[in-house]
Amino acid sequence: MDTVAVQKTTLEKCIVCDEKKLTGIHLFTSFICSDCERDMVNTDTSDPKYKYYIDRLKSVKRS
Template sequence: MLKTDKKVGDLCIVCNETKNFGIHLYTSFICVDCEREMIRTETNSPEYKYYVNRLKKINTPQIYS
């Protein structure tokens, strides 16, 4: 039996799940499910602030040591 640690999909910055389909913004990935929910969310909805906070990760530079 051969074991491989092959990465399938990307980690969504909103839901923290590995998904196969979505969009890449700079070094971040947003899955198609979260993208759809964000588009449908009204600005007066409680979820709106959650999405804004999650998207702030995009502007945070990655620090590699």
């Protein structure tokens, strides 16, 4: 049986960097691009960027 891969072609705006990207995750109705997700996961809590990420995630709303 052959498997057909479907490639996503719609750009979505990341709630962290405000850039339109193809790949990432959805958190409720919000989109976080793969680059920002990777940076958030690897940022130490003592890093000033950590507070920035927390502030951006506050914009996430449940559907």
